[in-house]
Amino acid sequence: MAMASILGSPAFLARPPTKPQLSCSQTPRSQQPIRSQPEPSAQPPSPPPPKPQQKPKVAAESTDWIASGLTRRFGLGAGLAWVGFLAVGVVSEQIKTRLEVSREQANTKVVEKEEEVVLPNGIRYTELRVGGGASPRPGDLVVIDLQGRAEGSSDAFVDTFGEGKRPLALVMGSRPYTKGMCEGVEYVLRSMKAGGKRRVTVPPALGFGDDGADLGAGVRIPASATLEFIVQVDKVSIAPS
DSSP states (O other), X not given: OHHHHHHTSHHHHHSOOOOOOOOTTOOOOOOOOOOOOOOOOOOOOOOOOXXXXXXXXXXXXXXXXXXXXXXXXXXXXXXXXXHHIIIIIHHHHHTOOHHHHHHHHHTOEEOSSOOEEEOTTSOEEEEEEEOOSOOOOTTOEEEEEEEEEETTOOSEEEEOOSTTOOOEEEETTOSSOOXXXXXXXXXXXXXXXXXXXXXXXXXXXXXXXXXXXXXXXXXEEOTTOOEEEEEEEEEEEOOOO
């Protein structure tokens, strides 16, 4: 009875039930299902990028053996002289006209009648071919072929003639001498020209003296030996002034 009187009272019927209101600042959040992220699968390591293929190097003709030989035998100055020749001398060689080259070759003459020349210092030489190129001066780089043996011996202690053999390179006026060279050979070179060839006899005083010389590899020049050489000037590179 009491509950029916309350529900049927005019105050309860006049006020409808209120619904909860949301403010503009409060918007309903839609709840999204949380998706579980799959664990990254283990991938095999990628192969390293291929290395670029290098083109095979073509061996070029090199003159390093001359520079290294000059440095070992004559010191750094001679090696630098050869480098200077490559930097300066090669350019001058390249700008030579064909007329100059042909003139140099034309002036090289084979001697028809060989005659021995005796110098005051005891050196004797016979001209085999008169060169038509330049004469070496102190400081010039000279490339020569050389064959030498002691007088009365058939064994050569130096021989650069022949296929596959390398000529000798020296700087005029430099010391010590390269293998097989001596003061007498250098003296003769001063009056030769590029392209020339001589048979030379050197007395002991201008050769290896009273003690002789040990050239290594079992090659020894006897004491007080007179030396016989064949000298050929292949190239004279004039040092830049």
